[in-house]
Amino acid sequence: MGQTLCMCSRGSITIDNKTYYFVQKLDEGGFSFVDLVEGAKDGRFYALKKILCHDREGRQEAQTEVEMHQTFNHPNILNLVAHTFVDRGGKSEAWLLLPYMRQKGSLWSVLERLRDKGSSMPEKQILQILRGICSGLKNMHEKGFAHRDLKPTNVLLDEDDRPVLMDLGSMNRARIEVRGSREAMTIQDWAAQRCTISYRAPELFNVESHCIIDERTDIWVKSSATLMSACLMHSYSQGLQMLLSSIMVSNPQERPNINWVLDQVQDLQSRSPNTQTNMV
Structure with a gap:
């Protein structure tokens, strides 16, 4: 355009x-x-x-x-x-x-304000935000792309806690076949430049010579579950804790895809009367 x-x-x-x-x-x-x-x-x-x-x-x-x-x-x-x-x-x-989404700013700023107050985010709100993040990721993955640099500062929230994924500059093909050490080093160098180190999926640090890097880089717990720090600092339902544990897997082949994660979030919302919320 x-x-x-x-x-x-x-x-x-x-x-x-x-x-x-x-x-x-x-x-x-x-x-x-x-x-x-x-x-x-x-x-x-x-x-x-x-x-x-x-x-x-x-x-x-x-x-x-x-x-x-x-x-x-x-x-x-x-x-x-x-x-x-x-x-x-x-x-x-x-x-x-x-x-311009001025209502609440980024997820990071919301979590920072909660931390400064010594407060925690209600589980209902966590699930609502997580569901929206997963819905956005699902759309990306279905179209054959991965975000690769999802983090709290790249998630904006409006007044209804609708999360919006931003900063798409690090996006590329969801599935990348690595054939040889030269290609592996090229991808590793790219990740070092474009994917924030503290949120980077493990498989992007030491890329194997023959492997497939896929969209599950976005499922890595520090990125897709950007509410992880808040969840671990406070007491939440066993279901939510189990969900976070299931995606905190270093081996990408054992990590679930976005459809499974979204299904689990929706199930948690429907099971508990205290966490029911409208669709994001």
């Missing part, structure tokens, strides 16, 4: 013939910046993600992130409003206009 962009005045931009006003900076990373902007016509707030493309490879990676957003249309996956590539001063930037 081609978009046009021009700087109309200080603090305002035009993307695809629509004007947006700069409000404030939201976040800053190694290769990207996120600004809060307001639509001149609709008055809505959006998150404008600017990705620095240092070379042709960087531009292609940004293009892949755009294409990943365009691949999915699911309530638990962040959609793309518009995008463009900007070339200025010999440098290229990818600009992604995304919905």
Whole structure:
């Protein structure tokens, strides 16, 4: 999707013939910046993600992130409003206009606030959020892709605790056949650059010379069950504890797929009157 962009005045931009006003900076990373902007016509707030493309490879990676957003249309996956590539001063930037979810922020920020208060998340809320995460992952996996870098900061929550998976820049094919030590090292190096070390699945640390890396990297407990830390610090039902234990398996071949995990979450919701909730 081609978009046009021009700087109309200080603090305002035009993307695809629509004007947006700069409000404030939201976040800053190694290769990207996120600004809060307001639509001149609709008055809505959006998150404008600017990705620095240092070379042709960087531009292609940004293009892949755009294409990943365009691949999915699911309530638990962040959609793309518009995008463009900007070339200025010999440098290229990818600009992604995304919905702004200001109600609660990321799952990480919610868990941090609970920790600061010495409080815990109700099991009903845990299951609701986990169900939404699994629903988004299921859609990704069914279309043949894996997120590869799922973590609490990449899960946004709205006012109804609907989780939305974001930051699709590390996504790639769900199943990758590794044939030889050279391919194994290439994937291992890629994972070291694109998959956060504290949430990376074990099979991505030491990739075997002949194996298949599949979508179960997203099931690894530190990623798919991003509520793990909260669950282990407090007393929850035996069913929830057993579910988390079942996906905390280092061997990916013994790890369940997303359909099984989602079925278990739904079963836990239906079995306990205290944890019933509406579908995310």
